[in-house]
Amino acid sequence: MATPLPLLRAARSPPYICARCSLKRRIASNYARRLFHHGSSRQTRQESAPATRESRNSLVEILEQRGYINQIAGGRDELAKILAQKRTAAYVGIDPTAASLHVGHLMPFMALFWLYIHGFHAISLVGGATASVGDPTGRLESREQQDKSFQERNMRRMYEQVDRLWGNVEALAKKHGHQEHGWRRNLLNNKTWLDGLTLMHFLQTMAPNFRLGAMLSRDTVKNKMEKGDGMSFAEFTYPLLQAWDWWHMYQHHNVQLQIGGSDQFGNIVTGIDAVNYASKSSSDRPASSDPKTPIGFTVPLLLSSSGVKFGKSTGNAIWLDESMTSVFDLYGFLVGSADADVERYLKLLTFVPLESIRAAMQEHDKDRSKRVAQHLLAREFVELVHGEAAAEKASNEHRLFSQRKTTVASLQAGAAESTKKDSETTDQKDAPETTHLAAAEILEQPLARAFVVAGLVKSRSEGETLIKQGGAYVGMRTQKNDLEVTGVTEQDEITFVSAQKLDRTVSKDILVDGKMLILRSGKWKVRALIVDGEV
Incomplete structure (x- = not known):
């Protein structure tokens, strides 16, 4: 009796496939499977995320609409191109010259937070080493030398504070519809590399690129020498140390973008020149044959309605550490924001979508005495700094307080x-x-x-x-x-x-x-x- 055709096919030996071809097939199959699941999850995320007008804009447009971009070192077109590719890292640095950040410090961090929730590798740098030198930018008098134990305490407290901020950032981003996908961040301390940097290595790698004429012509140097108490050698080299930070992170963390306060434009330009020089001449340069061009931008100053800078040097600092400015006082400070300022503060200091901000302002304009927009600002900002539970408590306390007359x-x-x-x-x-x-x-x-x-x-x-x-x-x-x-x-x-x-x-x-x-x-x-x- 003849064997049926299907059984004949089943009984045949499988064709011989060499090990190399078999490996190629498995790789192709796994890649297709990952691509399918990645595409499916991405589609699910896009369908679940709110389709706001803001989410359809490019990232550089989002930053501009919210008011984060002040000056660009490298050109807007180049910045837009880098932000569209999302294949690099960005960083913001802060020196722990005090035990806490204040409200003004958050401006460059807010821009970094927005990059992070849109898929960028975000690095926050605590300047444990550079704090002992002190950034002279915008100062006429040198900073007082701090005790080493005091510096270490400040560094430890600020490091912990920034770490807590990141956790609240992620919670707020999800609250406002941003889905976690490839979020990547690092919290670094420049003591880890500057403490081991030798003078000779520093001079050989970076110093040949800098000319004294250009460095002496900087406004910070001229003003401090002509109108202030003079400039120490340590202060004079501060921009070079900041440039070395960038160079180190450019090598080890692919950092192409630096974000700084409005007074940091000169230091960012110095850093760009230094990284460009070192990437072409240093033996430590990355192996890539096509090095990425560094770029940076500054954020505007955060000003009060009277035009006064929010900073500890102006006497009106609002600290983010609860032991220095209580949660209740922080909430009250923001509720006291002027009507003319509150919309701008909502854009700069929160993750509230622009459409929701416009709706809040329309509701606010119906009865400004209720301070609807100010309470939204205070609630969102306190939640960013201290978490949801603290924000809820402060909101309830202030609403009760506002209803109570002082008698x-x-x-x-x-x-x-x-x-x-x-x-x-x-x-x-x-x-x-x-x-x-x-x-x-x-x-x-x-x-x-x-x-x-x-x-x-x-x-x-x-x-x-x-x-x-x-x-x-x-x-x-x-x-x-x-x-x-x-x-x-x-x-x-x-x-x-x-x-x-x-x-x-x-x-x-x-x-x-x-x-x-x-x-x-x-x-x-x-x-x-x-x-x-x-x-």
Whole structure:
């Protein structure tokens, strides 16, 4: 009986395939399988992500629309090309000259965060080594030399702070519809390579490219030498050390893009020249025959509505460390943003989509007294810095606080409660609303000192500055004629008067009921000093 054809085919021996061809087939099969799954997951991600107008723009357009790009070192077309390819890394550096970042420091980091959630390898660099030198850019006086242990503490705290920021960035990005795909980041410390760098290696690799004439002609050098306290050799070489950071990361992390504050344009240009020179002449240059051209851009300064820079040198720093600026105070600072500024701050300091920002501004314009846009800004920014739970708590506390009127009765109740807490301190972070003290400690004393005692400022000079700038107020009982005008029925309510209009010495005349000095800093921080004993 003849064997059926299918069985004959099954019974035949499989054709011989050599090992090399078999390997090629397996590689091709695995590649096709990965390509299929990658394409499927990408399609799923695209379908699940919100199809906003912003998501359809190029990355350079997104950065421009949100206001991040100030000056470009290398040209916009080249920047747009690099951002479209997404095959490189970008970095932002910060020297830990203080124990914390402040709000202004976040500007270049926000641009880096946006690159990261769009697929770029993002590197945040803590300048553990360069902090001991100090960047002289924009300064007329040299930084005070810090103790080594103090520098190490600052470096450790800032390193931890930046690390926490990255976790919150990822949570917020997902909240606003950005799906994790190939997110890659590093947190580096330049001590790891600068501490081991020899002078000879540095001079041989980079120094031949720099001419003294060009370095001496920089505005930072000229201003410090002509108008300041002179420039040390260490300060003079700071741009070269920053350039070496870039060169090291260019070699080991493929860093092609640097982002800096508006005062860093000169240092970025110096870095570009140094990397270009070293990549062509150094024996340590990458093996690639087609080295990538370094490029950079700066972000604009973050300014208050009065045009003052948010920075620790201007006396109005808002710190990101909770022990230096409490979560409640940070939220309140942002809620106090001017109507003219809040839309710009939402674009610069949050991940809220532009369409949602426009909708929030339209809602805000219906009744500006509700400060809808300001609360959105504060909630999103506090969530970025301190996390969702802290933002929720601060939001609830501020909404309750805004509904509560400051009255003599409420402050007296706070005074009674504070007497139960014998061990409580009156530092700026956790100062109770009331503080008890003897009459001799406050009467006939400078009003600026009273703000220090109340925990509203850290020093008498800071108190004097607050008064001169119009940010200090003293509370008085609302007068009868004011009650008739405002429609208030309780004379117990407090009216705040600018401290600029009062004597600079504390007298009995400004004590409420002869016992209580009520002080306010800005729009929302209220404290009361209770005078014990005879006045």
